[in-house]
Amino acid sequence: MLRQRKGNSGGTGLSAAEGVEVGAADTPRYQQVKAHVLGLVAAGALKPGDRVPSEHELVAAFGVSRMTANRALRELTAEGKLTRVAGVGTFVAAPKPRGAMLELRPIREEILARGGRHSAEVLRLAREEASGELAAAFELPPGTPLFRSEVLHREDGRPLQLEERWVLPAVAPAYLAQDYTSTTPSDYLLAVAPVQEAEHQVEAALPDARLRRLLEMGAAEPCLLLRRRTWVAAPAGPRVASLARLWYPGGRYALGGRFRPG
Amino acid sequence: MLRQRKGNSGGTGLSAAEGVEVGAADTPRYQQVKAHVLGLVAAGALKPGDRVPSEHELVAAFGVSRMTANRALRELTAEGKLTRVAGVGTFVAAPKPRGAMLELRPIREEILARGGRHSAEVLRLAREEASGELAAAFELPPGTPLFRSEVLHREDGRPLQLEERWVLPAVAPAYLAQDYTSTTPSDYLLAVAPVQEAEHQVEAALPDARLRRLLEMGAAEPCLLLRRRTWVAAPAGPRVASLARLWYPGGRYALGGRFRPG
DNA sequence: AAGTGGTCTAGACCACCGA
DNA sequence: CGGTGGTCTAGACCACTTG
Numbered sequence: 330m331l332r333q334r335k336g337n338s339g340g341t342g343l344s345a346a347e348g349v350e351v352g353a354a355d356t357p358r359y360q361q362v363k364a365h366v367l368g369l370v371a372a373g374a375l376k377p378g379d380r381v382p383s384e385h386e387l388v389a390a391f392g393v394s395r396m397t398a399n400r401a402l403r404e405l406t407a408e409g410k411l412t413r414v415a416g417v418g419t420f421v422a423a424p425k426p427r428g429a430m431l432e433l434r435p436i437r438e439e440i441l442a443r444g445g446r447h448s449a450e451v452l453r454l455a456r457e458e459a460s461g462e463l464a465a466a467f468e469l470p471p472g473t474p475l476f477r478s479e480v481l482h483r484e485d486g487r488p489l490q491l492e493e494r495w496v497l498p499a500v501a502p503a504y505l506a507q508d509y510t511s512t513t514p515s516d517y518l519l520a521v522a523p524v525q526e527a528e529h530q531v532e533a534a535l536p537d538a539r540l541r542r543l544l545e546m547g548a549a550e551p552c553l554l555l556r557r558r559t560w561v562a563a564p565a566g567p568r569v570a571s572l573a574r575l576w577y578p579g580g581r582y583a584l585g586g587r588f589r590p591g
Numbered sequence: 592m593l594r595q596r597k598g599n600s601g602g603t604g605l606s607a608a609e610g611v612e613v614g615a616a617d618t619p620r621y622q623q624v625k626a627h628v629l630g631l632v633a634a635g636a637l638k639p640g641d642r643v644p645s646e647h648e649l650v651a652a653f654g655v656s657r658m659t660a661n662r663a664l665r666e667l668t669a670e671g672k673l674t675r676v677a678g679v680g681t682f683v684a685a686p687k688p689r690g691a692m693l694e695l696r697p698i699r700e701e702i703l704a705r706g707g708r709h710s711a712e713v714l715r716l717a718r719e720e721a722s723g724e725l726a727a728a729f730e731l732p733p734g735t736p737l738f739r740s741e742v743l744h745r746e747d748g749r750p751l752q753l754e755e756r757w758v759l760p761a762v763a764p765a766y767l768a769q770d771y772t773s774t775t776p777s778d779y780l781l782a783v784a785p786v787q788e789a790e791h792q793v794e795a796a797l798p799d800a801r802l803r804r805l806l807e808m809g810a811a812e813p814c815l816l817l818r819r820r821t822w823v824a825a826p827a828g829p830r831v832a833s834l835a836r837l838w839y840p841g842g843r844y845a846l847g848g849r850f851r852p853g
Numbered sequence: 854a855a856g857t858g859g860t861c862t863a864g865a866c867c868a869c870c871g872a
Numbered sequence: 873c874g875g876t877g878g879t880c881t882a883g884a885c886c887a888c889t890t891g
Contacts, residue, residue, distance in 0.1 A: 395863085
C-alpha cells in the first residue's frame with residue numbers, strides 16, 4: 330500500500346463548514362487535528378461540556394488513521410482542554426478551576442534579568458539548636474542542630490532582600506563552608522539536594538529596628554515577608570530540608586508574575 | 592506476516608522477562624516502560640544529561656512495538672523529565688529550571704475550603720472615567736468610561752479582603768447589574784469573558800484610615816496588596832479587561848501555596 | 854551508512870456505556 | 873447491540889546527526 334506524504338491540505342475535499350483553519354503546510358497531521366478541535370472551541374461552535382467529534386469522525390473527516398486522531402485528542406486531554414470518558418465520548422473541558430499562579434524567581438536571577446548588579450553580604454553563618462517554633466516547622470524535636478545563614482542581597486548596592494535560612498545538616502553537610510557572596514544559598518541547596526516539594530507563604534509585616542536599618546527602609550514602611558519550606562526525598566518519606574524567611578522592603582519591591590491560562 | 596498474539600490491551604497478562612520492575616499486573620505497557628525509565632533515574636543509574644535507552648533498545652528489552660516505546664519516551668518528554676534530540680538520542684532532563692509558583696486562590700473558594708462562611712458587602716458600584724494612572728493600566732486614553740466596584744469580603748464575619756475592581760464595559764456590559772453578595776465579581780467576569788492572560792503583583796503597603804477601619808485593623812498593621820490585571824481576546828489582539836486591587840490585613844492573612852516540582 | 858527520533862498507517866482486541 | 877475510548881502492533885517513510 331502506498332501512502333501519501335507531503336501535500337495534504339487541499340487533498341481530501343471534505344472541509345466541513347470550515348474556513349478558519351490554519352493553512353496546513355507541513356505541520357504534522359495530529360497537530361492539524363488538534364488545531365481543528367481547538368478552533369471549534371475558540372470559535373464558539375463548541376462550549377464546555379459539549380461533545381467533540383469522536384475519533385472515528387475525525388478519521389473520516391481528515392482521512393487520518395485512528396491512531397493519529399487518538400493522539401490529537403489524547404494530547405488535548407493531557408493539556409486539560411478536553412475530558413474523555415471511555416464508552417461515552419470526548420467533551421470540552423470545563424474552564425480552569427481557577428487559581429492563578431504567582432511566579433517566584435530567585436533573587437539573583439531576577440536582578441540579573443533586570444540588568445542589575447547583584448551582590449551579597451554574609452551576615453551570619455553558624456550552627457544553632459532548633460527552638461520550639463523552628464523545630465515545629467522542621468517537624469523535629471527541639472534542640473536538633475541546624476545550620477543557619479543570614480545573607481543580605483543587594484541590587485546595585487541597595488538592599489533588596491534579607492535572606493534568613495535554616496538548613497537540615499544531613500541534606501547539606503558542607504553548607505557552612507560555602508562562599509555565599511558568589512553563589513546564593515538557594516543555588517547551593519538546589520545543587521546538592523533536589524527539592525521534592527516546596528511551600529510558600531507571603532505576608533506583610535513590620536520590620537524591627539535592625540531589619541529596617543539593614544534594608545535601609547523608612548520609618549513607616551512595611552516589609553513583604555516570603556516564607557519558604559522545602560522538602561527532599563528521604564527513606565521514610567519526604568522531610569523538611571530547609572526553611573527560609575525572605576524579607577523585602579515593601580515600598581521598593583513587588584513580587585510579580587504573568588501567566589497564560591490554558 | 593500477521594501473527595496477532597493474544598489480546599494486548601490494558602488487560603493483557605503478558606509478562607515478559609521482568610526484573611526489578613513493579614509488578615506488571617495489568618498496567619499498560621507504555622506505562623511500564625515509563626516507570627522503568629523513571630526508575631533508572633530515581634535509582635541514580637542515570638543522571639541529568641545521561642542518555643536513556645533509545646526506542647529501539649526499549650523495543651528489544653521489553654518486547655513492545657516501537658510506537659509503544661515512543662509513546663513512553665514522548666510522554667516523559669512532555670512531562671519535562673526527558674529531552675529528545677532527533678538524530679542524537681534521548682537524555683535525562685536537567686533539574687528544575689527553578690522558579691517557584693505561588694498559587695492564588697479566589698477568596699471565596701479559599702474561605703469555603705477552610706470551612707469558613709463567606710459573605711460580601713457591596714460598598715460601591717458605579718461608572719467612572721479613567722484617570723491618568725488607571726487609563727495607563729488599561730492602555731486606554733484618559734476619560735474612557737469604566738465600571739468600578741468595591742466589595743468587602745468577610746470570613747465568618749471578619750473582614751478579610753477589600754476588592755477594588757475596574758472593568759472595561761465592553762467585556763461585561765451588565766457588570767453593574769449583578770448581585771455581588773452571592774457571586775463574586777471575579778466569578779462573574781470569568782463566566783462572561785474567558786481570561787486569556789493575567790498579571791499579578793504582590794506588595795506590602797500601609798492602609799489609609801478608611802481601609803484600616805474597613806478591614807478592622809490595628810494601628811501599626813500593614814496590608815498585603817495584590818494587584819491583578821486580566822486580558823481577554825480581542826480582534827486587534829489581547830486587551831486589558833479588568834484591573835483589581837485586593838487588600839488583605841497583613842497580620843491576619845498570608846497568601847500561600849505548595850507545589851511539587853518534577 | 855547507521856542510528857536516532859518524528860510521524861503515520863491499517864489493522865487489532867479489549868472494557869465500557871447506552872439504548 | 874453498536875459506539876466510544878484505551879491500548880497495541882509491525883511495519884513504513886522521513887529528516888536529522890554522527891562516524
